[in-house]
Amino acid sequence: MLNLLKIAIRNLIRSWRRTFLTAGLITIGVVAVLLFTSLAGSFKGLMIGQFTDSITGHLEIHAKGYVASIDNLPLTLDMDPAMTARAETALKSAPAIVAYAPRIKFAAMFSNFAETTGVRVNGIDPAREDATLPLLKTRIAAGEAEGLLRKGQILIPDLLANGMNVKLGDTVVLVATNKDGSVNGQTFVVRGILSGLNGPGGRDSYIHIEDARHILRLPDGEANEIVVRTKELGDVAPVVASLSATLAAPGDADRPFFEVHRWDQLTPFATVARMIDLLTVFIKVILVSIVLISVMNVMIMAVYERIREIGTIAAIGTPPRRILGLFLTEGLLLSVFGTVLGVVLSLGAILALNLRTVSFAFGQQDHIVLAPTIGASDVVSACIVVIVVASLASLQPAWKAARMDPIAALRHV
């Protein structure tokens, strides 16, 4: 085996320019894949974090049918106090859940006493909301962020503030229709102005949940949404499955009271996240193509250039499987060399990107710091793909060399 390696290495060194060019091509492919995976992963993680930590949470619980009608914000699909209590009992028993907060969402008319417009209002419990959505306060571009808000205060989106010329400390009125059809109103002091975010949430205002219940004449404990935070994003799928099973109690199977949705079922950004994953796959396909074509090309050339040499070693009795092994080893070494170099350069580049802070703006949030990371599994899988593809690419030329007729090969000019 060592002799096979020695000969393979020397054969690669014999055409060192070609070897370095091919290995360089593989290196570029590996760097492209690993850097793109880390940058795209970091970008995706940040973007997901922006949505899950300031708007949707990791998952949400509603009464059955609420999400299908969410654009209408129906109060008729609220969870009554008994339902809310039941959902909270289930949430408390799930160890992967770190926080949750009830919400009352409703449509209202927003007036600055001069103009009126429609808004979507979120009645929140400030402390629990802050524990569940820790980035919500970072979206408060103007006004006191700490504690989010108190009763009688409102956080409004900058779109509304700019459009209706509303400033911090101004008094505004919210008017809403409750379940019975009667109209109620309440004045609020503008406590803060929220920076916008692409997607849902761009026109959401926030008030205290008790104010929401007061306007809508709802009893304590009633809510139409419970937003939930899990320990890790990876916990979401099993928690949703577990909660769905728990909340669909025996006897409720035909008419379950609750529905549980993951974050990616609640925001259109999930499509962007899936596009990023698709792009990563596309980049990997390009890498596979680069390795396949370059290694196959080099190995075909290597066999063609060494036909007489192959004839000689075959004539003196080298077993065909050893000739096969020799050329496979050459292809493999070429790919290993290119891959190792690619991994080293990629890790260096990722380290450099982390040391030299790279930030970007998303929506109206500036200086979102990109911190690219790469998992060991991504590195290992890229290496395995390259090595397996290189072996496959070497197989045909190696097979041809092993099957070569020694007489014809020795006669080759």
Next chain:
Amino acid sequence: MRVVAAEEVSKIYRAGDVAVTALRGVSFAIDSGAFVSFVGPSGSGKSTLLNLIGCLDRPTGGKLSVLGRDVAALDRRESAAFRGQNIGFIFQDFNLIPVLTVYENVEYPLVMVQNWPKRRRHDRIMALLDAVGMADQAQKRPDQISGGQKQRVAVARALAPETKLVLADEPTANLDSETAHRVIELMRRLKTELGVTFIFSTHDPKIMAAAEIIYHLEDGKVGEVEAVREAAHA
């Protein structure tokens, strides 16, 4: 002991509808320790015959046995193994492996074809390099030595795995006459010292004179057989 026995051996090559007869019912026998030359003009069938004896090809007709094995009965893998164990080759163009040193070229059949232990391998290689006068060039690459030196290395490589038969197809064709004579003398000396059978082809009268038995080939047939000198069996 009979090393090669040929009875009415024929070889026909086919290229589409065209059949070319390279050997027409050739019969001869070569004993162990012989130093034999096949001579004849181009196209007389010398190389074809050496390819058949070297188990690189199979006869179309007749019976050819080498070291007691019927050449026609060997499949591709068996013939490779048989060659690796018993037959050494010396080529007109030397055919040393360019990425290996002189030492490693001689070592090649001992590690890639057979599996000799390191110490035994080293002793064998050094003894052979010493015998062919190349011990002091052991670490040089083929492109750093002359044609005559390359052929001496090729002789050492052919003998390395304790082969019983060495086939040399025009071994001196690419050498000047003085070097060619030295190489043939080297082969003769090693044949005597090691008791190996040497069969070579040539069309050089000076070289063929060094053989003990000369088979004249013409149009694929063995013509005159000359016993130039008495065989010196080891």
